Amino acid sequence: MVESLNPVLLMLGLQRKQLASGYWVIEQTAMMSLISDADVQMLSGICPPRQYHRGDRLYRSGDEAHSLFVLLDGHVKISMPARLGGERVVTVCGPSDFFGESFLTGAQTRVSDAVCLSDVAVVCAISRIQFLQIARQIPTVALAFAVVLAEHAQHLQAQLDSLTRPAPVRLARTLISLAERFGQETPLGWIELEVDLKHEDLAGLAHLSRVTVTEYLSAWRVQELVLGTRGRYVINREGLLTLCEQLEGEQVSMKH
Numbered sequence: 001m002v003e004s005l006n007p008v009l010l011m012l013g014l015q016r017k018q019l020a021s022g023y024w025v026i027e028q029t030a031m032m033s034l035i036s037d038a039d040v041q042m043l044s045g046i047c048p049p050r051q052y053h054r055g056d057r058l059y060r061s062g063d064e065a066h067s068l069f070v071l072l073d074g075h076v077k078i079s080m081p082a083r084l085g086g087e088r089v090v091t092v093c094g095p096s097d098f099f100g101e102s103f104l105t106g107a108q109t110r111v112s113d114a115v116c117l118s119d120v121a122v123v124c125a126i127s128r129i130q131f132l133q134i135a136r137q138i139p140t141v142a143l144a145f146a147v148v149l150a151e152h153a154q155h156l157q158a159q160l161d162s163l164t165r166p167a168p169v170r171l172a173r174t175l176i177s178l179a180e181r182f183g184q185e186t187p188l189g190w191i192e193l194e195v196d197l198k199h200e201d202l203a204g205l206a207h208l209s210r211v212t213v214t215e216y217l218s219a220w221r222v223q224e225l226v227l228g229t230r231g232r233y234v235i236n237r238e239g240l241l242t243l244c245e246q247l248e249g250e251q252v253s254m255k256h
Contacts (some may be wrong), residue, residue, distance in 0.1 A: 042137065042138050043141060048124075049122045049123060052122075054119050055115065056116045058076065062109055067126060069124070070097075070124045071095060071097045071121065072095060072122040073121065074117075076117060077197075079113050081113075087113065089204040090204060090205070094181050168243070174205045178195060179235040179237055192233075225240055
């Protein structure tokens with residue numbers, strides 16, 4: 001059974017190389033839907049879940065990298081130290097996401113910080129030894145893990161493509177993605193996003209400056225595309241999608 005892990009190991013190495021910044025994360029997985037309730041119970045027996053609360057730090061940059069984390073419930077912010085101090089948020093993880101410098105890629109220390117954003121986050125930390133045990137006892141979990149990694153390769157390509165989009169499109173797409181993943185639809189059809197993110201956090205996610213994010217959000221409030229503020233944004237998803245289509249259309253026209 002250990003030999004059958006080779007494709008997974010190779011894929012993990014590929015993911016590691018594709019993330020030049022060093023952190024390792026897979027978002028929007030369907031991991032838990034690919035395995036049975038009985039397998040989930042067996043998984044919990046091998047690596048029992050642990051609860052974290054808002055503001056708790058799961059790990060920090062420089063810590064020993066010996067476990068991969070599977071987020072079962074809640075939100076976790078992944079950030080990296082900024083060159084001029086402070087932090088740069090690189091992603092927000094939700095249920096079924098994986099994160100943490102991988103125990104299978106040979107990373108010795110963490111290069112990112114992981115902090116609980118929600119009132120409660122339930123996390124399963126899996127060491128290399130535990131993963132090998134899971135592969136032997138619950139092969140469907142190892143297979144589901146490989147499926148998720150294969151899908152992630154396509155997601156990475158989409159992320160690279162997004163960097164060529166105009167700045168407002170990157171911010172709008174970031175807000176739409178967060179709203180779709182973590183938001184709740186309101187009676188008016190908007191989406192309420194309850195994730196505690198500052199302007200600089202959104203800037204890191206959209207690869208923009210904080211000043212640029214503040215300017216766009218201010219303009220979009222006037223246009224009623226975004227309402228609210230840190231910790232409770234209300235997103236006009238359809239309005240932002242229309243804006244993206246217009247701006248991307250203009251970009252294509254300029255190229256021709």
